[in-house]
Amino acid sequence: MEQVHPHLIRIELGYVNAFLWTGPKGPTLIDTGSPWTFTKLLDQLQAAEVVPAALQRIILTHGDIDHIGGLKGLTELTDAPVACHTVEAVYITGQQHRPVKGLGKVAAVWTRLAEAIYKPFIPQVQELLLEKECTPEGFVVWHMPGHTPGQIALYHPEDKLIILGDALLNRGGKLSLPIKLFTPDMDQALESLQKLRKLDFDTACFGHGPCIRHGAKAQIMAFLDTQ
Numbered sequence: 001m002e003q004v005h006p007h008l009i010r011i012e013l014g015y016v017n018a019f020l021w022t023g024p025k026g027p028t029l030i031d032t033g034s035p036w037t038f039t040k041l042l043d044q045l046q047a048a049e050v051v052p053a054a055l056q057r058i059i060l061t062h063g064d065i066d067h068i069g070g071l072k073g074l075t076e077l078t079d080a081p082v083a084c085h086t087v088e089a090v091y092i093t094g095q096q097h098r099p100v101k102g103l104g105k106v107a108a109v110w111t112r113l114a115e116a117i118y119k120p121f122i123p124q125v126q127e128l129l130l131e132k133e134c135t136p137e138g139f140v141v142w143h144m145p146g147h148t149p150g151q152i153a154l155y156h157p158e159d160k161l162i163i164l165g166d167a168l169l170n171r172g173g174k175l176s177l178p179i180k181l182f183t184p185d186m187d188q189a190l191e192s193l194q195k196l197r198k199l200d201f202d203t204a205c206f207g208h209g210p211c212i213r214h215g216a217k218a219q220i221m222a223f224l225d226t227q
C-alpha cells in the first residue's frame with residue numbers, strides 16, 4: 001500500500017494496481033485486481049481502515065479480468081454502485097467478449113479459460129459514464145479507447161492527478177503502450193493518449209507499475225513524442 005497523494009492510495013496486487021480514493025465523497029475504489037488477489041485486496045482495504053460496506057462507489061477503468069477480478073466478491077460485501085464507461089458495461093456483465101485481433105486470439109483463449117474458472121462478471125453496472133462526465137469525487141472521465149472499447153482515464157483537475165488504467169503502462173518504472181496481444185486497436189490507443197496533452201497533471205497512476213508522483217505530465221509527453 002502506498003500513499004501516492006493525500007487523497008489517493010495505491011493498492012498493489014501483484015502485477016496489477018487498484019486505487020483507493022479517500023478524498024471528498026469517498027472512500028471510492030478504482031479497479032479491483034484479479035480474482036486470485038481478492039483476499040489481498042480485502043487485507044489492504046482493512047489496512048487502510050476502510051470496510052467494504054463503507055465504499056461509496058467502485059469505478060472500473062476497463063473490463064479485463066485483472067481489473068474486475070475482485071468485483072463480484074466485493075458486491076457481496078457492499079451496496080456501493082459500480083461505475084464504468086457506457087460501452088464497457090457489456091464486458092463487465094459478461095454479455096459480450098471484448099474484441100480481439102490477430103495473435104490476440106491466442107491470448108483470448110487464456111482469458112476465456114480464466115473467466116470460465118473464476119466467473120468474474122456481475123449482473124449489472126449501476127452507473128454508465130460518458131466522456132467528460134464528472135464523478136462526485138471530482139474525477140473527470142476521459143474516454144481512452146484502444147486497449148478496450150470503453151477504457152477510461154480518471155482525471156482529477158483539482159488534485160492534478162490522473163489514473164490511466166491500461167491506456168498507458170509503467171511496468172518496471174518504464175512507460176509503455178498497452179500490451180499488443182491484449183490491445184485490439186493500437187492506433188486508437190495511441191490516438192487516445194494524445195488527449196493527455198490538453199490536461200494539467202503532476203501525478204499519474206497506472207494499472208500496472210509504479211505511480212509517477214511528480215512531474216508526470218512532462219515524462220508522459222516525452223514518451224509520446226517518441227511514439
Ligand SMILES: [Zn+2]
Nearest residue numbers: 064066166207
Ligand atoms: Zn491490466
